[in-house]
Amino acid sequence: MIDIGKRAVVAALAGLIAGTSGCGGCREEEEAAAPSGRTLPEVMEARELSEADVQAAVETYTPTGRRDEFYMFASGGHSGQVIVIGMPSMRILKYIAVFTPEPWQGYGFDERTRQVLRSGDRNGEELNWGDTHHPALSETNGDYDGDFLFINDKANARIAVIDLTDFETKQIVYTNLSRSDHGGSFVTPNTEYIVEGPQYPVPLGGEYADISEYDERYRGAVMFWKFDREAGRIDPERSFALEVPPYMQDLSDAGKGPSDGWVFINSFNTERSTGAGEEGDAPPLESGASQNDMDYLHMINWKRAEELAQAGRTETIAGTPIIRLQTAIDEGVLYFVGEPKSPHGVDVAPNGRDIVISGKLDTHVTVYDFEKMKELIEREQFEGRDPYGVPILPFRESIRGQCELGLGPLHTQFDDQGFGYTSLFIDSKIARWSLDDLELVDTIPVHYNVGHIATVAGDTVSPAGRYLVAMNKWALDRFNPVGPLLPQNFQLIDISNPNQMRLLYDLPIPLGEPHYAQIISADKVEPLQVYSPVGYNSTTGEVDENAVQGGSERVERRDDGVHVYMTAIRSHYTPDVVRVNEGDTVHFHITNLEQAHDATHGFSIASHDVNLSLEPGEHADVTIVADTSGVFPMYCTEFCSALHLEMAGYLLVQPAGAGGGRTPAGGAGGGETPPAGGETPGG
């Protein structure tokens, strides 16, 4: 311990000596040799950096051209997106559009991604945002495999599938059993299922029931979405739900190793408070839900549930088969055990036996012992049943112990040295503790209001340690002010030294409020460079039926409007002038013919809310109604080459009734080709 201190002092002194050398001549030479014109000590002095600051900078700075060792996939909160961050440099690599239209990626603008986005619409409402909370990487044998990423939308109870070959959203699913979710997404150890736990109970299936019927009619539904890895999609036909009482289910985790076959879901508001109501004569929800001392950890035997679902022991509500609560109780699918009130994380340790839960107003984490719980279930040793008849395991007999950490423990992650890491919300610290002997080892302050944390593969069977990211809210005074709405703050912490954690870097998150993140070794992710063959539809994974090959560009007039078959290649569109009549529906089918790595083209049409992203080899369609006559420039919105500005053209919309002009709907290559089929409008 002292060594570290001594080293710092010695280094500090050495720095002082170097910076104040009496040898004026040498000093000048040194200065002249410094690339910046300043010596390191001078830079440190000017920027008021300590030796520790410089050390931290060196540990995260990644020179140009060098890659990061890890990817972090963070939820994007109410941006409805996923943030991809390189670690340890903490450089943001991509915002993946998921539940929100995003013009750079063309997401929600071309027909194909619009279909993906719109497939998440509910109740006939266009949903243009999501509240992304918990990303989950696909797993094989309990380890991230780097193939897929799933994420939930708490606000609308949806799950999205992202393919990590191109970092694009491929599918959005939902069930009408639920209106909101929180306990998900998380996956079972071989991604058999993507589990989505509910949050706020509602009458199942979208029915109406007054809030006074909360206890009788309101319920939660835990969705088990079957994942078809071959297809890379969730198979709703083979998915099912499990009914749970109207508590507010919260975070969750899948068992692994000895606890494989089970999932664990936290809850709060087991008081079933429904808030102050219109009359305001009851305590508000937050108070009502804080009345009791404990809530219930839900233990769900998903393998047994799967058998029941396959045997048809379900009812179908709003199109989704659901195992009813009584069936779950009778068949040993659902058990409760008390947990300290309003818990946040329920985190299964790498050994699959310890389950760590933190009550958010506690001073300790509670470590449950799955083997003990299993035995209690086998012996049917219950301390009672909840009002819905779910058996409750005795709390004291279910746990291995507790570890005093500090105030307000929330979420726990693990490393490769046998430590657990728990965020302390009230203390605003990260605690490191020994999983074996349940002893606190170290803490480090974080700013401010830490929520989730993520370590490298920190929730898998083989965590890798090295780094921890504290995902803090509302960065108050950490960054230059940007008005009353505060950015969030990701703090990168070095956890490789078993004696001491060190803060390395603060990354402001300026879009949405991220919740959870997962960190995976970069060598497990193998993204495509270009789409191949040319004309690729990145949703179907095949050549698009409307793909346009070079030389086959054309404009066709059909009953449903004008079809423009266009190609894009550096640095022009073919055709680059498109003539239509006012009132025409115009279908653009555009293929990017490029197979070069850096040849993405955009496609925008003025005043028509169109922007496509055509990545190399990619095909996209977009339809507009040319309901206003005029001249509308089209241009490429990606800086694609030195002649990028010239990658442009015109959409000419001829006024209705106007005659004598050129024949609309023709003109590949901007030339004056004859009308391609169909009638000639105008007159």
Added chain:
Amino acid sequence: MACAGAGDGTGPEVRSTEPPPRPDACVAVAAGEPLEAKLDAVPEGTTLCLEPGRYRGPIHVGRRVAIWGPRDAVIETSGVGTTVLVTADGASLAGVTVDGSGGRFDQQDAAVAVKEADGVRVEGVRVVNAVFGILSEKTNRTVIRHNHVEGDPTSPHGMRGDGIRLWETREAIVEGNLVRHSRDMVVWYSPNNRFANNRIEHSRYGTHFMYSGGNVVTDSVYLGNAVGIFVMYSRDIRLEGNDLLDSQGPSGMGLGLKESGNITAVDNRFVHDSVGVYIDTSPLVIGDHDTFERNTFQLCDRAVVFHGRADENELRANAFLSNREQVVVEGGGDALAATFAGNRYDDYQGYDLDGDGVGDVPYEIRSLSGQLTSSHPNLAFFAGTPAIGIVEAIGELVPLFAPQTIMVDPRPRLEGGGASRAEGS
């Protein structure tokens, strides 16, 4: 003896948790008589006087009846649920021992629970062997006075229940109670209560305020708890004349503030706490202001810790004595926005040539070591040693690392300051 330890000179006065005297007019109840049947049989307004002996619970006081008993009248748990449940306005329970409760945390099995009632009194009751001690839920003007709640010292904190717990409780008086070896005293969603002369020992949160404004804590002793008093999301709290002693452990703190404001702490003593006062983003609301006046911070590892910003905190006439660190700011900032004025610091190295009792040069914490130790906590090993002194001195002479000014008190006092009653002892 209930008050053992209270007379060791640390408390402002010896508390009484003896039963109140036997009321003059009361209906006697013989030991072992079914108590609840008796309760239902007498007219409202009756006082029942229990004879010494054991009475089987659970009982439900659903009518305005008073129960009095000597300490050896014991109402005992059946092993299930809450032992004495009071739901009648104006009912009372006094003097008896309540022995035990059911064992369920999820149902908050308590010795005594007062629910949805006005003006209930629980006085001079002794609670043993229970999960939760005395609960008050959705009540007004409850009086919890001179009770003794004794928890299980062998059980870890997390496995105990709360000694006293107020939830949605208004205008209660909680005074002269002794709570030992329990988990927390919880005050949640409970505004405008008074806490006086209590003694909370060897528990976890001595008192935990959450969303509970307008509360006052006076003349109480908090000894050996993980946290003495913690104030979260609450405004207008006054703490006066309390002793917050020996708060140790990972988050040991005498007083902790999180996103709270208009906190007034006067004449308190913070002795041998890991952290005397911990201030996290308080005050929160613009226009709020925290005042710390005439408090003594003594023998703390860190007397005052700001987790981040320090503005709108005013510290006057406090005494900082023999603390390892006087003022600490976490996260690389400083406390220059806080007002320090006229405090006494025993490590002040200035002088008072004009003899007005005020140092002629400001007291400043300028810290290279602070900067180094915040990134290298192990350097704290050298704190107060010549080694760190050398580093500091070099740092001042040769500003490679300009020592960061952490706080300034322009008028440090040389004498006095601190909790006024501390001076005589």
